[in-house]
Amino acid sequence: MASAGNSTVPAVERFKYSQRVVLRSILNRHDGGKELSGTRVVTGGWVKSRKDRPEVAHDPSVAVPLQAEDASCIEALLQHLPLLRPLVRILLGRLSVAAATEAKPNAGPVTALLRINDGSTSSNLQVVMDSSMSLPGQVIHVGACILVEGVLQNASAPKGHAVELKAERILHIGIADSQQYPLAKPKFSLEFLRTLPHLRPRSVTVGSIARIRGAVTLASHEFFKKNGFIHVHMPILNSTDTGYELGLREANRLDTVKSAIREKSKRIKEMPRSDSNEETLLVAEQDLKKTKELAVLLEKSQRDLTVSAGLHLESYACALSSVYTIGPVFRADEPRAKRLTEMWMVEVELAFSELEDAMNCAEDYLKFLCQSLVDTSGRDLKYVSKTKDKECTERIRALVSSSFERITYSQALEIVDKVKDRTFREKVSWGESLSEEHERYLVDDIFKKAVIVYEHPKELKPFYVRVRDDGRTTSTFDIIAPKIGVLLRGSQKEERLDVLNKRIGDLGLSSERLYDWYKDLRRYGSVKHSGFGLDLEKMMLFATGLTDLRDVIPFPRTCDRSNEW
Known part of the structure; x- marks a missing residue:
């Protein structure tokens, strides 16, 4: 406990490994830190703004009185318009300071008002x-880092803050030009x-995003620990044909198919049109049509390819029952300038569970x-709500309070x-993916809450998901979450070896070397x-209301700037 005056207040939080006071323990209190007035602290941070205030206005020896005729006019005016008195007092005070400064420019030192932030809160101290406390050559400008000792006091001008620190000793200055x-x-x-990813965490917005992202990660660990899951580390790079290597092969295959389309189209144009050649021409046109359909399928598959730890995670679930991992994955589809090539995923696997169990777990997890x-x-949510999306907090609360609607793909x-x-x-037909427009219509216009769409056509899903008894x-x-679209995907895995084979x-992924270990999970104790x-990243967009994935990841990697930082 710390003593302030005659009362005892909760102690400020001193960081164990530097003994400085963390700013959140001062500024995040219910009264903004007023209860700590009179407490001596050592704290620090990066300077966000600086204002200089001359102190001569409080010195009666340099105050410049108004002329008698001016004072008489003002008194007469105030008698008729008493509501102007507060404004006139402020103006008179400023005139006195300006006049005093002009009369005695070297009357005394300037008081610097610095607003600092150490990253622990969105508020500044x-x-x-x-x-005069600064050493020669160490002028404290915006961007500098300082460590200072002083006494907390109620703010002299409490607009925007309730408490301030009266500095008595500067312990460190990291100057900035x-x-x-x-x-x-x-x-x-x-x-x-985005052009300064190494400096942008110092902005209030990116600082708030970083703290929210950290809170999401910590809450993930808390949820899974609370429910008996084991955290395991998964390989970032692997040779399983569901991600990067498949993406490269599919890209090369697509180039080959497109080249074949051009060649076949050219041959058809050059073929003579005659009754004797009609059957040959028809066969060639049908072949070209099938080749074009294959190209469409390859382009569609590329859009959804990513390297995932999911298959390897299954091996630990088949031994430890309930496991999860948090880590980066890499997108393997055709690169786009604004699309992230590196993302972060929370992946979960539960043994002895079926589709409905996974849906229940996923819903509970998101609500948690x-x-x-x-x-x-x-x-931090209040800050992003005020500056970026005024509905973000309400959207988060609504997801917690409402049950998720569940409908099949067919419905x-x-x-x-x-x-x-x-x-x-x-227009969407059976076997095609719902577009973002369709998904948002279901969520925002029809059900007005999160929606779980399940039982998709097997053509839309990878080889390892379980095929239902209908075969389709x-x-x-x-x-699907409001504003953001698909936030989470899940499935029951195919445990039947014959169906998996x-x-x-059927998908042309018949390399025994790549899948033999995966099949062992079905051969031995399925x-x-x-x-x-x-x-x-999508969870962060949902929470903050931002619209660009590059703004919610610490170092955005895209095809145009992936190696720059």
Whole structure:
């Protein structure tokens, strides 16, 4: 406990490994830190702004009195307009300071008002410091880092903050050249900050995003620990043909198919048109049509290819029952300038579980994440709500309080097909993926809450998901969240070796070397098991209301700038 005056207040939080006071323990209190007035602390941070205030106004020896005729006019005016008195007092005070400064420019030192932040909170602490405290050549500009000792006191001008630090001793100054410092201006666009990923965490927005992201990661560990899961580390790079290597081969295969389309089209144009040649021409046109259909399928498969730890995670689930991992994955499809090539995933696998078990677990997990954000990240959510998306906090609360709607892929298709009052840009048929437009219509217009769409056609899903008894659909599910679209995908895995072998063969993935170990999980003690994966960046977009994935990951890797930082 710390003593302030005659009362005892909760102690400030001193970081164990530097003994400085963490700013959140001062500024995140219910009264903004007023209860700590009179407490001596050592604290520090990076300077966000600086204002200089001359102190001569309080010295009666330099005050410049008003002339008698001016005072008489003012008194007469105030008698008739008493509401102007507060404004006039402020103006008179400023005139006195200006006049005093002009009369005695060297009357005394300037008081510097520094606002600092150590990254522990979105709020800044004002430090009141005599500018003479700085050593020669160590002028404290915006961008500098300081460590200072002083006494907390109620703010003299409490607009925006309740408490300030009266500095008595400077322990460290990491100077910054205000002319060169890229973040010297008070406001920056997110686009500009992307060009400075090594400095952008110092901005309030990116700092809040980082703390929210950290809270999501911590809450993930808490949820799985609470429910008996074991955290395991998975390889980032692997040779299993579901990700990067498959993506490269599919890309090469697509180039070959497109080249074949051009060659076949050329031959058909050059073929003579005659009755005797009609059958040969028909066969060639049908062959060209099938080749074009193959090209469409290859392009479609590329859009969804990523390297995932999911298959390797299954091996640990088939020994430890319930496991999860959090780590980076790499996108293997055709690169796009604004699309991330590196993402982070939370992946989960549960042995002895079927599709509904995985859906229940995924729903509970998302609700836990959102409730944890409300409980622990209120200030940062309030900041992004104020500056980026005023509905973000309410959207998070709504996900916690409402049950998720559950519909099959077939039911989703029926709902979309019956829409008469609007026109979708794309028409969807059986066996095709719902577009983002369709998904958002289901969530935002029909059900107005999160929706789980399950039992997709097997053509849309990878070889390892369980094929249902109808032979057409799979035990899979997508969770579609308001604003963001698909947030989480999951499935029950195929535990039947004969069905798995057929799927691998049908998709042309029949390399024994790549899949023999995976088949062993079915050969030796097969078990029903299910799992899901959460896209961490999409979860961040949902929580913050931002719209660009590059703004919610610490170092965005895209095809155009992937190696720059």
